[in-house]
Amino acid sequence: MTPEKMAITRGKSRIMWGAIFILLLACLCTAYSRNVGGLEDVPNFQQNKEIQSLAKYAVKEYNKQHNVALTFSKVVKAQQQVVAGTRYYLTLAVMDGAQSRLYMAVIYVRPWQNFKQLQEFTPVKE
Numbered sequence: 001m002t003p004e005k006m007a008i009t010r011g012k013s014r015i016m017w018g019a020i021f022i023l024l025l026a027c028l029c030t031a032y033s034r035n036v037g038g039l040e041d042v043p044n045f046q047q048n049k050e051i052q053s054l055a056k057y058a059v060k061e062y063n064k065q066h067n068v069a070l071t072f073s074k075v076v077k078a079q080q081q082v083v084a085g086t087r088y089y090l091t092l093a094v095m096d097g098a099q100s101r102l103y104m105a106v107i108y109v110r111p112w113q114n115f116k117q118l119q120e121f122t123p124v125k126e
Contacts (some may be wrong), residue, residue, distance in 0.1 A: 051078050052075065075088070078088075078090050087106060092104075104123075106121075
């Protein structure tokens, strides 16, 4: 093999290994990164103090805005979406008098600004 062909072969080999390295690195980054912008289930939401606090805040805020007296019972489902802050989607069981009802609450939080806002509180169709 001539020195020119050996140099070309070495160059192609380096490019191939470089491409494999970049592809592997991209796969690893994807596997270990958060799903920014996508909805994710909140693990152990039943024991998560922040989720419980946000759920109580949502019911209290809704009561204040609509002059009603719903009572928080429990969080049935919790998801989060990372945006410029975090948007929480909580399915809540609440008591309306003696009747249990389900509501979807959307709460937007920016902790570094000490900001939270109830964006939505709607009945869930059963």
